[in-house]
Amino acid sequence: MCDGAVVCGSWAMALAWGWLLAALLSGTPERTAAAPVGAVTALAVAALFAAHGLGFAGLRLTGRPWARAHRLVGRTGAGRSFALTAVLMGALPLFAGPALHPAAHAADRATLTLLVPVLLAFCPLLLAAQAWTWHTFRHRVTHPSYL
Template identity: 50%
Template sequence: MEIFVLAFFVLGYLVLAGADIGVGMLLPYLGRGPEERREVIAAIAPFFLGNEVWLVASVGVLAGLFPQLEGRLLSENFVVVVTLVLAWVVRDMGLWLRGRLAGARWQGFWDGAIVAGSWGLALSIGSLLGDVLLGIHGPVALLPALVVAALFGAHGLAFAALRLRGPLRDRAAVLSGGAGEQRTYALTAAGLVLVALLAGLRLPLVPGASGAWLTPVIMAILPFLVASQAWVWWTFRGRVTGPSYL
């Protein structure tokens, strides 16, 4: 049961947050000017905070249920983990601050922070998965990280094609042939799930002693998390009609 709980949160994060990470990575391609970029960001605005809950939950479950594995991953990938956290902070700063003041320089700077932070997240996650799957360290680890980052980018394009309209949708639909956004989104989501599952099969998933009481608590909370996520997706299921609050 503990393994199921960890897999559920990790896979949920990769599929859900992978979309807004991919959109952030490709922000300069999707939005060619300040107003277009703001509309592109509106595509992920209702979701990105809720998606980050899955990352926090994944780390909490890892620390609470698999303390030995957490220690191993942190000790062997300390620089990567610190980079991931910094990239997360930088991206969120960009999302929150870009619209707080007017001016092309201000917005351009924070748009750059969104792009850099999104790439940092994708490459850090890719490095972690590459380490687990292939045991690769050092500069060579950039190769599997780039593969995973490309998968994030494709997932982001598919999500943007589902959410945007007009010329922005046309740019995002480059992988979908103009009409297959849902199919493309499902395929890229399946790709992220497959990579994560392959990595999970190579991990020593030995639960700690706290699982006996912590797992029932998590299982009791789980339906509320899923219901709230489903409510957000249902509420914002339509295409973006204009800029958001970000």
């Protein structure tokens, strides 16, 4: 039941990101996108996330899950699929960025005065933790780690 909840929640989040992107691309980030445009964009973003996950699975898994991921990514291969979808996901905010007006949505000066030093202190720690996580889990998954 928990696996099903994780799957449903993941699909819901992917679709929500797509619907949000549709609102940003339409130039009205304060309102939801129109139903057909929002639905198509949501499905496209969810498919992009799924293709990225398949590429990652093809790079990290072994056995039957690896074979299934390789069959689903097709001729491009897992590495190319993962890299291409990563570039596309990185480009999505660049397409949506012009719809946002930073001056209208920025916090006031007192809030920024407090947040900037905190961000400067914690960002290196977060980057170090991410690098450590990537280094620790860099090998292929050959069996469930909880067994």
